[in-house]
Amino acid sequence: MSIDRHVVFAGAYGTENTGDDAPLLVMAEGLRRRHPDVRFRFTVLARRADPLIESAAAASFIPNPEYDSREAAAGKWFRGFNFGDDRADLARIDETIRDADLVVAGAGNVLIDLAFDLFRGPIPLLASYAFMADLHRTPLMLYGITAGPIKNPHARTLSAWIARSSAVATCRDEASAELLREIDQGLEIEVHPDPVLALVPASDTRFDAALAREGLTRESSRPRLAVAWRDLDFLGFDRCILIDALRALSEEYALLFIPQTTGPDGDDRELAQEIVASLGDAEVRAVTHRHSPEVLMRFYELAEVTLAARLHGAVFSTCSGTPVAALAYLPKVSSFMETVGLSASCVDIEDATAASLVAAVGRARQVDGARLASRTQRVGEAVSAYLEHASTLLRLDDRASPRPHHADRKNELRVGDSSGLFGTRWRSRSSPS
The missing domain is CATH 3.40.50.2000 (Glycogen Phosphorylase B;)
Incomplete structure (x- = not known):
């Protein structure tokens, strides 16, 4: 009997940054090698379409709420968050996270407040994904992230909430972990090497x-x-x-x-x-x-x-x-x-x-x-810890999840409207029914 698993990746994808793209390849290829009997489906939330990486990872890219350029984003919150916005893409993200088995956020600079407003910047963007994941009982994994600088008090509070909401929180450097523990001493943060160290070179x-x-x-x-x-x-x-x-x-x-x-x-x-x-x-x-x-x-x-x-x-x-x-x-x-x-x-x-x-x-x-x-x-051999955590949260390994309640909740009876956070009454008239 075949096993199906759907993983959603949220990070700085669709920007043509090799360092941000490589961790996606490491995780996607690593999971396939580790579990050859599983049929994986990978969906990537990206700023722009990227056929090169979409093909390399054998993944599907869908638009995230970011604007295509700084000029287009000037004076606005994320797409779908402004009054009168078409919420079709936002609804699709919500439905994708709802139907996924795991959300993998990172790797890279996902907790940084060089740009920060209520619904602007990397931290609020990740918080929106974390909220949807928590709402739909889909486990969230912070994957080899870097944190800092985080100076804004609201950004610090939100970053701590994101880390607490995750089933597993991992950083790729000790300074990032120390910063998050400084913000909230109760956070459980693991430190592992940069996942890109496990990238398999081309032939x-x-x-x-x-x-x-x-x-x-x-x-x-x-x-x-x-x-x-x-x-x-x-x-x-x-x-x-x-x-x-x-x-x-x-x-x-x-x-x-x-x-x-x-x-x-x-x-x-x-x-x-x-x-x-x-x-x-x-x-x-x-x-x-x-x-x-x-x-x-x-x-x-x-x-x-x-x-x-x-x-x-x-x-x-x-x-x-x-x-x-x-x-x-x-x-x-x-x-x-x-x-x-x-x-x-x-x-x-x-x-x-x-x-x-x-x-x-x-x-x-x-x-x-x-x-x-x-x-x-x-x-780089220590990078396998990321794959072990992902496998556990996907219920593909025998050992228990580090925070079982997150993984277990996915199979509980859902309460409320199964159409998702952005149900019919929340969609704009131009959104698909």
Whole structure:
């Protein structure tokens, strides 16, 4: 007799950010490998459609309540939350969560209040999903999340409620767990490594095809420095620091820019073009196409060392056995570098100078790549804890759920209107009946 399970994923999907997309692939592929006899159906709540990741994860994407752009969102709450809005998409989300066996929220920066209002920003968005999950007795799992900064008092209260409402709450760094425990000392938070460490790299055949598409070869006449950078203007970081560092490093290395995000909310390829224009006659190449996470990871194999501000540029690089020097613009970066034993080549953004970045690259270059890959693999083995929790909440493992009442409630008799939170009387006239 076949077993069917429906999992809903809620995170920063549909933004073309490789670091946000990769955890979806890890969980989806991991569950399929762990339970080959189960027919899984994966639904992803996403800002935009994304055929590349939809195909890679064998999942269905449906619109979440976010607007497509900051301009469209100006002065508004989430779609469906404003007076006169069409609530068809919101009703579909509610019905999807109602009919699911598990909601997986994350991984990534889901509890952060850089943007926060009653129905604006990542925390209220996750709270709306948590409310629907609790209403419909569908267990919620916080999956390798990062928390912070959370300074707004209401955001802190709401974040604690979300964590309390979850059947399992996991963070990918100790600083996030400590912050949540500081907000509410009664919270049960587990810490496990970044789930992306368990991403299975693409085959040689697929990687060779990607190299041909980019016009790159595995060999290079000069050692390569991979650059995985992001725009840090919002933190007041002086880009000249990076440019001066790359000018100095280009005397020894050929530079290879690898974009971790390619979407309209921020395209690393555009940033790379701006930086390259300031580097004069340095030898520079850039990856210019979008690639699925398991393919993009392998581009770091081409380099001797990586300079990263992107967290998952650092993660992909260590998985490939390429040492990393990183700029810690948030605690999640320094936490990861400590986890894989590379704290010596991590520079805090407050202390960053061109000289300190160059020196960090030099220290990273001394790290043995094979040992780094082996150490990263050992750390990544702990990622299995995420799959164990998901399997338990899906009632696919024998051991008891850590909070059984959440899993048990799903099979209790439901009370009230089975049409969902947004029943017929709540839908707009243009919504489907």
